[in-house]
Structure formats: structure tokens, C-alpha cells
Amino acid sequence: MSEAAENWTVLRLINWTKDYFARSGIDEPRLAAEVLLGHVLSCPRVALYTQFDRIVEAGHLSAFRGLIRQAADGEPIAYLIGRKDFYSLTIKVTPDVLIPRPETELLVDAVLDYARSRGGEPLRLWDVCTGSGCVAVAAAKQYPTLTVLATDISEAALTVARENVKQHGLARQVRLEQADLLTLPESAERFFDIITSNPPYVTDAEMEQLPEPVKREPDAALRAGPDGLEFITRIIHNASDHLKPNGLLTVEIGFDQAERVYDLLNEAGRYEDIRFGKDAAGIDRVAMAHTISD
Numbered sequence: 001m002s003e004a005a006e007n008w009t010v011l012r013l014i015n016w017t018k019d020y021f022a023r024s025g026i027d028e029p030r031l032a033a034e035v036l037l038g039h040v041l042s043c044p045r046v047a048l049y050t051q052f053d054r055i056v057e058a059g060h061l062s063a064f065r066g067l068i069r070q071a072a073d074g075e076p077i078a079y080l081i082g083r084k085d086f087y088s089l090t091i092k093v094t095p096d097v098l099i100p101r102p103e104t105e106l107l108v109d110a111v112l113d114y115a116r117s118r119g120g121e122p123l124r125l126w127d128v129c130t131g132s133g134c135v136a137v138a139a140a141k142q143y144p145t146l147t148v149l150a151t152d153i154s155e156a157a158l159t160v161a162r163e164n165v166k167q168h169g170l171a172r173q174v175r176l177e178q179a180d181l182l183t184l185p186e187s188a189e190r191f192f193d194i195i196t197s198n199p200p201y202v203t204d205a206e207m208e209q210l211p212e213p214v215k216r217e218p219d220a221a222l223r224a225g226p227d228g229l230e231f232i233t234r235i236i237h238n239a240s241d242h243l244k245p246n247g248l249l250t251v252e253i254g255f256d257q258a259e260r261v262y263d264l265l266n267e268a269g270r271y272e273d274i275r276f277g278k279d280a281a282g283i284d285r286v287a288m289a290h291t292i293s294d
């Protein structure tokens with residue numbers, strides 16, 4: 001991309017970048033090109049479609065060139081633009097947090113289904129391993145009488161989550177605290193109606209095979225020991241101590257973990273109605289269970 005600025009229209013830039021990204025192995029290369037160009041030009045991606053003939057001026061071109069290089073080098077697009085859409089909300093992200101994934105929206109669906117089954121009454125949710133706070137924020141936004149405790153071991157992640165809570169006007173509904181898994185923060189009430197978690201669940205072996213953009217996400221948000229079940233096992237064992245009878249535990253799991261997670265929930269002896277939610281590819285990605293109601 002070395003020619004003079006006046007030769008580069010929006011459409012030409014999109015097409016050139018799409019081809020370059022495709023050769024660099026970037027997923028959905030045209031979408032990535034449009035997202036980055038929209039970011040540089042400070043306009044929504046779809047607005048580019050009404051300005052295909054616009055000449056991109058030198059300052060913007062230079063900024064765009066810098067982002068293209070970083071993306072081709074493996075930097076995730078969401079980190080480059082500082083945000084990711086989740087449950088139709090814009091969530092701020094930095095390299096201190098995992099980039100929210102579409103399958104994690106299943107956790108929010110599970111919360112809302114459960115809330116409906118309880119007739120819309122006020123409920124208390126604990127979001128364990130909250131990261132950017134995406135699950136806590138989306139659930140609280142959708143369910144105004146939900147009170148949320150959102151915890152993470154990473155102070156840096158909590159700083160990002162705090163900004164998301166503030167950005168979406170949820171400071172009264174969502175409390176953020178540092179905690180190691182289900183260690184209850186001081187002065188928090190002990191019992192909840194719902195516990196959600198998207199914990200780390202990638203095995204040590206899988207960590208070696210991750211694509212470059214995923215490697216740029218925090219190791220502590222992904223790595224979960226030799227079998228990937230280190231955190232999920234602890235959550236299943238401890239969550240029932242903090243759930244009311246007939247409370248909901250819902251946990252995101254790896255693509256091949258459903259059978260083992262079913263066994264863990266079953267063997268814990270404190271859950272019933274164990275089931276799974278499927279992602280867009282039809283794979284079980286979210287475990288759900290109710291605490292036994294005596």
C-alpha cells in the first residue's frame with residue numbers, strides 16, 4: 001500500500017486489505033478490514049457502504065496501515081479497536097481480559113430463562129471469573145431486578161470490568177471484587193440464586209496449539225491444567241455451598257468436556273436437572289444444573 005493517498009478510496013482499501021488479511025490467515029478478512037477502517041474513520045462499519053468512493057486522507061491512511069500490520073502480526077482485532085460486541089452491547093476490552101465469545105452468550109440466556117421460570121422476582125447472581133464483566137453486564141442490563149456480585153482474581157481485569165459496569169450505568173446493580181474462584185469476598189451475602197462462570201478450561205497441550213491471536217489473550221484466562229478441568233472441578237464442588245435450594249449453576253465448558261462435566265456434576269451429589277446448551281455448531285458448550293431442593 002505504497003501509492004499516494006489520493007489513490008486510495010474506501011472500497012479499494014477494503015478490497016486490498018481483505019486480500020492481504022486472507023493471505024495472512026486472518027478469519028473473516030473482509031469483516032476485519034471493514035471493522036478496522038470504520039474504527040480509523042470513526043464511523044460504524046456499515047456506514048462505509050455509503051462512502052465507497054471517499055478518498056482516505058494521509059493521516060487516516062497511515063493509522064490504518066499501522067493497524068493492518070499489527071493485525072497481520074497476530075494482534076486480535078478487538079484489542080486493536082478496544083471493544084467487542086456481546087449480547088448486543090459494546091464491551092470494552094484490553095489485553096488484560098479475554099475477548100468475549102459468542103458461545104458465552106449462552107450463559108446469559110441461561111440466566112434469563114431461569115429468571116423467567118422464577119416469575120421475574122428479584123434475584124442474586126454471582127459471576128465467577130468475570131474478566132471484562134461481559135456476562136455480569138449483559139445479564140444485569142437485561143434483568144433490572146438482578147443484583148450481581150462479579151469476581152475475578154485479576155485486578156487488571158477488574159479495572160476493565162469496572163469501566164464496563166460504569167459505561168452501561170450498572171454501578172448500583174453490579175458489585176466487583178477480587179476473589180479466588182468461590183472464596184466469598186468480605187461482607188458479601190453467602191447465598192445466591194444463580195452462579196455463572198466462564199472459567200479457564202484449555203488444557204496445557206491445547207495451549208501450545210492456539211492460533212496466534214488467541215495466544216495474545218491472557219494465559220491466566222485460558223490455561224486450566226493437564227485436563228482443562230482444574231477450575232471447573234473446583235467450581236462444581238464449591239458452588240452448591242453458595243446456592244439456594246433449586247438455584248442455578250451454569251458454567252461454560254470446552255468443546256469436548258461435556259461428558260466429564262456431566263460426571264462431575266452427577267458425582268458431586270448436590271445437583272439435579274443437569275443439561276447442556278449448544279453453540280451455533282451444535283456442540284455442548286454450557287453446563288446447567290439446579291441445586292437439589294431437599
Ligand SMILES: C[S@@+](CC[C@H](N)C(=O)[O-])C[C@H]1O[C@@H](n2cnc3c(N)ncnc32)[C@H](O)[C@@H]1O
Nearest residue numbers: 098100129130131152153154180181198199221
Ligand atoms: C475464560 S476468562 C472469562 C472472562 C469472561 N467471563 C468472559 O466470558 O469473557 C477466565 C477469567 O478467569 C479469571 N481467573 C483465572 N483464575 C482465576 C481464579 N483462580 N479465581 C478467579 N478468577 C480467575 C481470569 O483472570 C479470566 O478473567
